[in-house]
Amino acid sequence: MIRRRLTGCVAALLLVAGAAAATEHDLRTLVLLHVIKREALFFSGRTGSWTAVRLDSGEQVLKTGADGAVAVVLTSRRAIGFSAFLGQVDEVPVPQEESLEAFRVSGEVASVLTRRRALGFSAQAGRWAEVQRFQLGATP
Numbered sequence: 001m002i003r004r005r006l007t008g009c010v011a012a013l014l015l016v017a018g019a020a021a022a023t024e025h026d027l028r029t030l031v032l033l034h035v036i037k038r039e040a041l042f043f044s045g046r047t048g049s050w051t052a053v054r055l056d057s058g059e060q061v062l063k064t065g066a067d068g069a070v071a072v073v074l075t076s077r078r079a080i081g082f083s084a085f086l087g088q089v090d091e092v093p094v095p096q097e098e099s100l101e102a103f104r105v106s107g108e109v110a111s112v113l114t115r116r117r118a119l120g121f122s123a124q125a126g127r128w129a130e131v132q133r134f135q136l137g138a139t140p
Helices: 001-026
Strands: 029-034 039-044 049-055 061-065 070-074 079-085 086-092 098-107 110-115 119-122 127-132
Touching: 029 070, 029 079, 039 079, 049 086, 070 098, 070 110, 070 119, 079 119, 079 127, 086 127
Parallel strands: 061 098
Antiparallel strands: 029 039, 039 049, 061 070, 070 079, 079 086, 098 110, 110 119, 119 127
């Protein structure tokens, strides 16, 4: 009786772990990113469509990342986020004087930390959110 319960529990755990691994695997394959000379190309595995964003003359690509359902291109002028769930982009200006401190793309979210702001992109919402960062020596 105890052996059956233990076997049943182990089987249930393996089933849950397998489902989680399958979900993780599916999430890793939802987005593709290509950056060429004057263009960023995003592909959504969910919608089966491409989205192209033209890069301006003189605009330099600083960082790129794609994982799960989100892709980001950070340039010398802006942060471009792409949601594979929605098949759409959103962008926010990032002036060069806002020195980049950190950049991360993971699963359904991405972040860009500058000296002045924390930017977060959500693949679920398909948009950037931002907050001003506390700066030492700044007056409130």
